[in-house]
Every structure is written in C-alpha cells, then in structure tokens.
Amino acid sequence: MSICYLNGDYLNIEEARISPLDRGFIFGDAIYEVIACYDKKPFKLKLHIERLLKNLESIKIDLELSNSNLSDIINQVINKNNSVNQVIYLQISRGPEAIRDHTPQDNSTPTIFVSSFPMKVIPKIDIEPVEVIMQDDFRWRKSSIKATSLLASVIYKMEAKEKNVSEVILHEKGLITEGSVSNIFCVKDKIIKTPSLEANILPGVTRKTLIEIIQKSEYGITEVDISIDELFDSDEVWISNTTKGVVPVFKIDNQIILNKQEKFIFKDIFKLFMTEIQSDKSQ
Numbered sequence: 001m002s003i004c005y006l007n008g009d010y011l012n013i014e015e016a017r018i019s020p021l022d023r024g025f026i027f028g029d030a031i032y033e034v035i036a037c038y039d040k041k042p043f044k045l046k047l048h049i050e051r052l053l054k055n056l057e058s059i060k061i062d063l064e065l066s067n068s069n070l071s072d073i074i075n076q077v078i079n080k081n082n083s084v085n086q087v088i089y090l091q092i093s094r095g096p097e098a099i100r101d102h103t104p105q106d107n108s109t110p111t112i113f114v115s116s117f118p119m120k121v122i123p124k125i126d127i128e129p130v131e132v133i134m135q136d137d138f139r140w141r142k143s144s145i146k147a148t149s150l151l152a153s154v155i156y157k158m159e160a161k162e163k164n165v166s167e168v169i170l171h172e173k174g175l176i177t178e179g180s181v182s183n184i185f186c187v188k189d190k191i192i193k194t195p196s197l198e199a200n201i202l203p204g205v206t207r208k209t210l211i212e213i214i215q216k217s218e219y220g221i222t223e224v225d226i227s228i229d230e231l232f233d234s235d236e237v238w239i240s241n242t243t244k245g246v247v248p249v250f251k252i253d254n255q256i257i258l259n260k261q262e263k264f265i266f267k268d269i270f271k272l273f274m275t276e277i278q279s280d281k282s283q
C-alpha cells in the first residue's frame, strides 16, 4: 500500500478522498507533474517545481504553499514509501465548488495531491528500441501547459496499444511536434535536432536535461523545425520523458529507422544522462 499526501495529511492511498465537485474532476481544471526518483532522491526537482509554479500561474491558481513547502511534501512522500526508485505523481486542481460553473469562483481552495508509484522500468543502456506510429496532432493550442485534461493522449495511447506499439509521434502541417507523452529527438549525420518550444509542445524536463548534456558533449544540438520526411530519413530517433528517460526508436509506421546492431550516438548520450542522474542525487 502506498502513502500519499492530500491537502495537509499523509494517508494510505485507499483512504484518500476528494469531492466529486472538485474542478479537477469536473473540468480537468488542474495542473500535474510527474517526477522520477532514483535511490529515494527526486531527479531535477527544481525544474519540475519551476514548471509547476509557472503552469499554476498561467491558469491563475493561487497556491499558498512555497517552493520549499512543496519540496518538503514531495520528499516526505518519497520517504514514507518503500521503493527506492519511485515515480511521483503530483496534481493541483482549482479545488471543489458547490455549483458547476465554467467560470471559477475567486475563493476556491486548491486540492493538492502527491502520490508515489514504484518505478516500473529503470533507464538502462541496452534498452530494447521501441516501435512507434505517426498521427496528426489534433490537440489544443496550449500543449505547453501540463494540464490534466489528457483525453487526446488517452486516445493516442489506445491506438498505440491496438497497434502494439509504444508511442505515437505527432505532426502538424508536415512538422513534428512531440510524442503523445514524450518529446522527440532525431540524429542525422551526427547532428542532433529536437523541435523548438514554439512547436506547441510541452517543455519536457528530460528534454531540457538532454539539451544541456548534449551542449556540453562532443555533439551539437539544434532546436528547430523537423519535417516528417526528415524524421523518416534520420539515422536515429529518440523519445524522452520522465518515466522512461531516453529511449531509441527502431521503427516508425513499419519503416525501419535504426539498424539495431550499429553503434549509435544514443549510447554516448545515454551514458551522460546516467552520469547526470548520479550527480543530481548527490546535490
């Protein structure tokens, strides 16, 4: 049984209760974060909290908790749960209101929920490359906000499951945006590219971490438009997110991208990513 935090209390998850009138439930009026935790230390916590506070501000949810209060709650949840490697799911909604109205009341009290799950797969260098499909990006225009209204991602993931693939790479007007739950990188002739933040994508913490790592490495990276044709013509394609780290793609829409036997840049970057996890733990 896992221990969560809900509005001031640490509880067994089975005992945690919220109102069905919570705006998070009724409207998806809530922001969330997913934080990886290795050896009981949250990875890139500062970046996750920064993104969370920025998102809350962008939808005008006022939070009385400070940055250090939030860090403290997250660390307490981690310590109250047994697994050494965990995934922290944190959600802050605008809170419950007595009458359903799209327009929020001025005085609602946010619902703050922090939970923990054991991490299913720990990033590893010899991870099996994954197969993905492409789909038109039919999401809303504010994908930079980490909102809990995730019906589009659920639809994409149902299709991925039906087709027995891991992820759906999205495109709009011929350009790659991101994955349904990940950011995208591609490599051509040793040059690494990722779509820029202008492309209606989530500013992923893993994406930012990888960009910084690559900038310090022997390789270069550009944040730039990537066309569908360019993606298929890549030597390597990677997907990145908090729960999986960085994972190579070997097939897109049944077309093989990666010869699995070749040495590829992914391995060099992956090693640097693991070093970053180790050094973040000691801070």
Ligand code: PDD
Residues within 6 Å of the ligand: 034, 178, 179, 180, 181, 182, 183, 201, 202, 203, 204, 205, 206, 207, 240, 241, 242, 243
């Ligand atoms: N999702 N893009 C989308 C649409 C995402 O949902 C995610 C992560 C990312 C990567 O962001 P980060 O590196 O900060 O995890 C990009 C999380 C893992 C989720 O919804 O569970």
